[in-house]
Structure formats: structure tokens, C-alpha cells
Amino acid sequence: MGTLNDQAVLQAIFNPDTPFGNVVGLDLGEEAEDEEVDEGGTFPQAQLEQCKALELQGVRAAEAGNLGTALERLGRAIQLLPERASAYNNRAQARRLQGDVAGALEDLERAVALSGGRGRVARQAFVQRGLLARLQGRDDDARGDFERAARLGSPFARRQLVLLNPYAALCNRMLAGVLGQLRRPRDGC
Known part of the structure; x- marks a missing residue:
């Protein structure tokens, strides 16, 4: 069948105009990690659960095309736990979809910094x-x-x-x- 690199080369040959972003199989083969590691137990459990719920609501709103609601919910999640990287990463996606590339890059920088x-x-x-x-x-x-x-x-x-x-x-x-x-x-x- 070939390696992933072989498959990528064939994909580029036969589909040279494949767009970047919204790529089918983006996470193909990556391990399923639903939770980020909170090694030090730094987030209070009740706040963490509330933050995750807001984040999930934001992601679902973005998937439904309601970017205003998505940004509002993700912003609330960030306000609740500003040191949690995941909400910044998800808000970056919503900002990108809204056309705010500078805002998306700012959130991505913060997500990378917080995640170490x-x-x-x-x-x-x-x-x-x-x-x-x-x-x-x-x-x-x-x-x-x-x-x-x-x-x-x-x-x-x-x-x-x-x-x-x-x-x-x-x-x-x-x-x-x-x-x-x-x-x-x-x-x-």
C-alpha cells in the first residue's frame, strides 16, 4: 500500500489543487487524546468541567456555522481558565473561519506557549x-x-x-x- 509519504506524493500528483485547511483525514492516524494533560492538577475540577463544556459548545457552534456564538463561548472558557491552552487553540479555528487571521495567529501563539x-x-x-x-x-x-x-x-x-x-x-x-x-x-x- 505504501507509506504515508508515498500516499502524500500520490495525492499531490493526482489532486494537485487540494486546498489547505478543511483537509479530510487531517487527524488520520493520530492517537485519540480527548483530554489534555493536567499533570499538576492546576485547574480546579469544577472550573475545568465548566470550561470544557463551554469549549464544546463553542466548537459545536462553529461547526454549525454560528461563529458569533462560538467566539462568545470560547471567550468565556478562556476567561474562566486563562492558562488552559485548548480553548485558545479552538478559538483560533473560529477566528480563522471568521477571517481574523491576526487574531487566530495570536491565539495559536498563546496555545503553543501555554502547552509548552x-x-x-x-x-x-x-x-x-x-x-x-x-x-x-x-x-x-x-x-x-x-x-x-x-x-x-x-x-x-x-x-x-x-x-x-x-x-x-x-x-x-x-x-x-x-x-x-x-x-x-x-x-x-
């Missing part, structure tokens, strides 16, 4: 920040964030690194050209 650059939240923040950098044409910044996310176990980030490799891109274009010629043979050959 480790764990599920940091992995997601690095991927989001890498996608935003890529969309802005800042491929070196994107590469750095995807490398960090890949080290934290993101297969999606590893696939993005393959796509950012200039030699792989050249090979992809050449192979796509050959495949195109095979699909449309010239008359008289």
Missing part, C-alpha cells in the same frame, strides 16, 4: 499555524511549524513537509506531465 510546545494542543496549533503560513506564502515558517507538529506525531504535518520539499514538487510536476501524456497519447505515434 508539547502534546495534542501544541500539535494542533503547529499544524494550524503552518497552514496559515502556507496560505500566506511563508513556506519557511510553514515548514518549521510542520516539522514541530510532525515531531509531535502528526501524519498530516509529515505529508505537508513532503509537499514543501522542492525536489518532491519538481518530481511531482514531471510525473504529472508524464501521466498526462500517457492519458492523452498524441496522434500518429
